[in-house]
Amino acid sequence: MKTKVALPKGRLLTETARLLDSAGWGLDGYRLDAPIYHLTSPRFPNMQAKMFHERDIPVQVAVGNYDLGICGLDWVEELLVRYRSTDVVRVRDLGYGGGYLYAVTSPQFAGMTFDQMFARRGEVRIASEYPNLAEAFALGSRLRRFRIFPLVGAAEVYPPESADIAILREEPGRFAAAGLVPLRKLLGFGACVIANRASWETKDLSEILATLGGVAATKSTAPASEVATSV
Structure with missing residues (x-):
């Protein structure tokens, strides 16, 4: 067999x-x-x-x-x-x-609560190669309204203009190069x-x-x- x-x-x-x-x-x-x-x-x-x-x-x-x-x-x-x-x-x-998966955001959003992010445009936008984990993050964080952008690579280019949060795999220098800061560690793998x-x-x-x-x-x-x- x-x-x-x-x-x-x-x-x-x-x-x-x-x-x-x-x-x-x-x-x-x-x-x-x-x-x-x-x-x-x-x-x-x-x-x-x-x-x-x-x-x-x-x-x-x-x-x-x-x-x-x-x-x-x-x-x-x-x-x-x-x-x-x-x-x-x-x-x-x-x-x-x-490594680890992180929720990351632009430095201009780093001090905000999710409610404050929500207040900016009526929803929290999340970009990721991992749409199911992104949805779990949003639901676990009790976001009142959110939108997930499923991607194949390059989620780091979305914040801040096209997304409020990105779910990214940690790689050396990746967050700093994209001008992003960690918001929450989500998963070890x-x-x-x-x-x-x-x-x-x-x-x-x-x-x-x-x-x-x-x-x-x-x-x-x-x-x-x-x-x-x-x-």
Whole structure:
């Protein structure tokens, strides 16, 4: 029986490739300049791997297209905060790719309460690559009226003209370069292994997982539905 694995492009690729090389998977095509996205493993001849944008991996695993995936917990939480019954099992934390999601704003808004932001235009505008987490933040902060701008990248360019708040992944110098200041730390994350629940219960994935190291996953330090508090 085939085991299908979804692997990340982008920011996690280099460290994931290093992990899989140490694990002996032999995925020679798994690299930044890969000409193809379908990969096979000499060590595990019944495995098929494919490269995806990280944000797509939890969805691919949840719907059963793939048995296992490696991605950031931020994208897992982005899915689960909206679809709590999703068939995704968080199996293992891998110890790299860590960081935080923040709500950030322009310095001119930094001293304002949400009520004061609301009073400026009758709503609070939030821009993010993580629209579900942004909505959870707004609801948890009891915003009376808000609008979410779902984006693919570059949310930091929206405040202050086109948004009051952006939900961003922390990266060195990112906030300062965009002239933004942290408003609230929302979620800690790192690279993790996830599994489709049906595959987890019916397939023997132990041999593959044994090569990956890491530690058994624990509950998130800040569940996505509870991370937002008012200012």
